[in-house]
Amino acid sequence: MSIAELPFTDTERGADPVPESAADRPAHGLDDLRAWVDEIAALTEPDEVVWYDGSLREADRLTKLLVAEGKLIRLNPEWRPNSFLARTDPGDVARVEDRTFICSDDEQDAGPTNNWREPSTMRAELREVFAGSMRGRTLYVVPFSMGPVGGPISQLGVQLTDSAYVAVSLGTMTRVTDDVLALIDAGAPWVATVHSVGYPLVDDHDHRRDDVAWPCNETKYIVQFPETREIWSYGSGYGGNAILAKKCFALRIASVMARDEGWLAEHMLIVKVTSPEGRAYHLAAAFPSACGKTNLAMLRPSIPGWTVETIGDDIAWLRQGPDGRLRAINPEAGFFGVAPGTGPSTNATAVDTLWGNTIFTNVALRDDGDVWWEGLTEQPPAHLIDWRGEDWTPDSGRPAAHPNSRFTVSAAQCPAIADDWDAFDGVPIDAILFGGRRATNVPLVSQARDWRHGVFLGATISSEQTAAAEGTVGELRRDPFAMLPFCGYNMADHWGHWLAVGEKLGGDAPAVFQVNWFRKGDDGSYLWPGFAENARVIEWIVRRIEGEAGAVQTPIGRLPIADELDLDGLDLAPDAVDALFRVDQDSWLAECDLTEEFFDRFGGRVPPALRAELASLRYHLR
Ligand SMILES: Nc1nc2c(ncn2[C@@H]2O[C@H](COP(=O)(O)OP(=O)(O)OP(=O)(O)O)[C@@H](O)[C@H]2O)c(=O)[nH]1
Ligand SMILES: O=C([O-])CC(=O)C(=O)O
Ligand SMILES: [Mn+2]
Numbered sequence: 001m002s003i004a005e006l007p008f009t010d011t012e013r014g015a016d017p018v019p020e021s022a023a024d025r026p027a028h029g030l031d032d033l034r035a036w037v038d039e040i041a042a043l044t045e046p047d048e049v050v051w052y053d054g055s056l057r058e059a060d061r062l063t064k065l066l067v068a069e070g071k072l073i074r075l076n077p078e079w080r081p082n083s084f085l086a087r088t089d090p091g092d093v094a095r096v097e098d099r100t101f102i103c104s105d106d107e108q109d110a111g112p113t114n115n116w117r118e119p120s121t122m123r124a125e126l127r128e129v130f131a132g133s134m135r136g137r138t139l140y141v142v143p144f145s146m147g148p149v150g151g152p153i154s155q156l157g158v159q160l161t162d163s164a165y166v167a168v169s170l171g172t173m174t175r176v177t178d179d180v181l182a183l184i185d186a187g188a189p190w191v192a193t194v195h196s197v198g199y200p201l202v203d204d205h206d207h208r209r210d211d212v213a214w215p216c217n218e219t220k221y222i223v224q225f226p227e228t229r230e231i232w233s234y235g236s237g238y239g240g241n242a243i244l245a246k247k248c249f250a251l252r253i254a255s256v257m258a259r260d261e262g263w264l265a266e267h268m269l270i271v272k273v274t275s276p277e278g279r280a281y282h283l284a285a286a287f288p289s290a291c292g293k294t295n296l297a298m299l300r301p302s303i304p305g306w307t308v309e310t311i312g313d314d315i316a317w318l319r320q321g322p323d324g325r326l327r328a329i330n331p332e333a334g335f336f337g338v339a340p341g342t343g344p345s346t347n348a349t350a351v352d353t354l355w356g357n358t359i360f361t362n363v364a365l366r367d368d369g370d371v372w373w374e375g376l377t378e379q380p381p382a383h384l385i386d387w388r389g390e391d392w393t394p395d396s397g398r399p400a401a402h403p404n405s406r407f408t409v410s411a412a413q414c415p416a417i418a419d420d421w422d423a424f425d426g427v428p429i430d431a432i433l434f435g436g437r438r439a440t441n442v443p444l445v446s447q448a449r450d451w452r453h454g455v456f457l458g459a460t461i462s463s464e465q466t467a468a469a470e471g472t473v474g475e476l477r478r479d480p481f482a483m484l485p486f487c488g489y490n491m492a493d494h495w496g497h498w499l500a501v502g503e504k505l506g507g508d509a510p511a512v513f514q515v516n517w518f519r520k521g522d523d524g525s526y527l528w529p530g531f532a533e534n535a536r537v538i539e540w541i542v543r544r545i546e547g548e549a550g551a552v553q554t555p556i557g558r559l560p561i562a563d564e565l566d567l568d569g570l571d572l573a574p575d576a577v578d579a580l581f582r583v584d585q586d587s588w589l590a591e592c593d594l595t596e597e598f599f600d601r602f603g604g605r606v607p608p609a610l611r612a613e614l615a616s617l618r619y620h621l622r
Contacts, residue, residue: 033184044130044131072086092216103223110489111605126234136208153263155190314336327426330422336406452502480494495606
């Protein structure tokens with residue numbers, strides 16, 4: 001196919017350019033791209049500009065450079081070929097939600113769950129911090145595609161960054177190829193993203209300072225301009241803050257594009273499930289950060305006859321296809337997964353994926369030059385260098401790997417990757433799952449009565465805070481659609497958008513379920529073994545889609561009837577099943593009060609259909 005014949009996505013860049021912005025003109029062609037790169041280079045004053053082409057040769061050159069600069073440690077190639085360890089600054093280990101801004105023209109469009117700043121004020125602030133911010137450094141230009149290059153659900157972007165670690169990571173996490181430039185030259189739209197670690201090596205008086213292993217800045221900005229589809233990130237080198245294709249573009253900016261164009265950009269894994277009868281199904285599931293997406297995406301079923309293959313572990317873009325069904329792509333090309341808790345008994349597929357060609361961040365270093373983290377083996381090694389670079393022994397009394405330590409690895413390297421994982425036009429979705437980390441109340445699995453009830457379940461996801469973002473771990477927080485930190489517009493409008501998408505899908509809409517692997521008994525231990533055993537829940541879900549499994553109607557949804565969930569060979573605590581599915585009237589009524597309080601934060605923007613769902617839930621509980 002020639003470039004001229006490739007189907008282009010129909011995204012327009014912002015209609016109302018804000019004056020004095022460096023990157024808000026409608027961009028068409030390589031000349032515009034080059035002009036924009038020049039403009040940012042004039043602002044940030046790097047020593048040189050390098051176009052990164054994503055090739056193995058260039059990746060190799062940059063990792064060698066990073067090793068020479070002391071920014072990456074090469075792992076022992078005998079255990080972990082072509083793999084590296086990065087240690088961040090201890091203050092730069094997770095997404096910074098309080099420094100993440102949605103700068104829509106209208107504050108109401110950002111909504112009460114986003115930090116809003118007036119766009120021109122923010123632009124002025126950004127110009128100040130970015131001025132000269134790349135002095136003494138190299139500016140990398142990284143053109144990338146989210147999704148198969150030129151695909152009907154795919155989008156293009158360009159990231160400018162002064163971090164080689166970020167450029168290489170982006171090369172793993174997205175498709176960085178010359179084809180992207182060819183599409184841009186042919187006029188395809190692209191999203192402009194600028195990143196600086198905020199650690200210039202030369203000051204205003206021409207004084208040079210030495211670089212550090214993890215340059216960053218105490219002042220951080222993660223800024224999205226939804227109308228002009230732009231991203232500016234300053235002061236952090238950590239994944240979710242710095243690999244702008246991921247959360248900033250594929251969720252915050254893409255969710256706005258999706259709202260405007262009638263599709264969905266969601267914080268979801270995608271899997272292909274094959275039943276013992278050989279029938280294939282595709283499921284998409286939204287769980288908040290560090291609540292089990294990567295684990296479910298790589299599930300090895302404990303029950304015979306079933307297989308689960310990976311399509312994506314974090315982000316899904318979904319669009320109604322020509323056949324009327326909802327089709328999904330994984331816009332990413334790699335995994336940026338949580339290391340702790342990843343071991344042979346929990347996620348053997350991930351362990352096998354990480355055999356080489358991996359960048360680890362903030363895990364511990366073994367004396368033999370390999371890596372370790374809590375959960376990789378039952379017994380920790382006798383001695384390690386911890387994520388801060390300090391000596392560690394099992395009685396040090398602190399974790400050796402940071403709880404949010406991560407691996408960056410190519411999706412193609414996953415042994416369980418599905419053959420259709422990079423299908424040009426995506427895969428048809430049969431079921432959507434919503435889940436959170438709830439010690440109480442929420443049952444192991446339930447089915448929504450219909451799409452509208454499903455949207456209510458998505459809108460009311462709540463979860464105990466994890467280490468994936470700065471904040472108090474364990475506190476309960478509302479995380480609608482697992483998108484609280486990632487929705488680029490008013491969350492209540494997002495619910496309305498989901499309802500509208502459901503209307504369009506009609507009878508072709510996927511079935512919707514809610515799951516919770518994390519319910520605890522009175523003694524504080526998990527009631528459900530989780531991980532591989534979650535296949536039993538997947539089986540019930542597939543049987544429900546096929547109309548083969550029974551369910552009982554309860555006020556909160558349809559629960560499996562006794563014996564429909566295969567528990568054969570499971571060693572559950574006495575009463576565990578009862579406790580996993582108990583619907584306690586009083587605590588659910590209290591939950592309703594919390595939901596109403598939460599809805600009230602959005603005032604009149606909450607879709608009446610969701611208020612009606614809440615009223616109906618209360619009515620049936622009483
Ligand atoms: N008890 C229990 N823990 C689980 C289960 N699945 C995942 N976990 C744990 O949850 C943590 C995070 O899991 P991930 O699969 O990495 O979470 P994620 O949703 O992909 O996280 P992000 O990459 O931050 O979006 C790990 O410590 C896992 O061991 C489960 O079924 N049961
Ligand atoms: O974005 C990140 O830093 C990692 C991630 O997947 C999440 O937090 O959901
Ligand atoms: Mn995530």
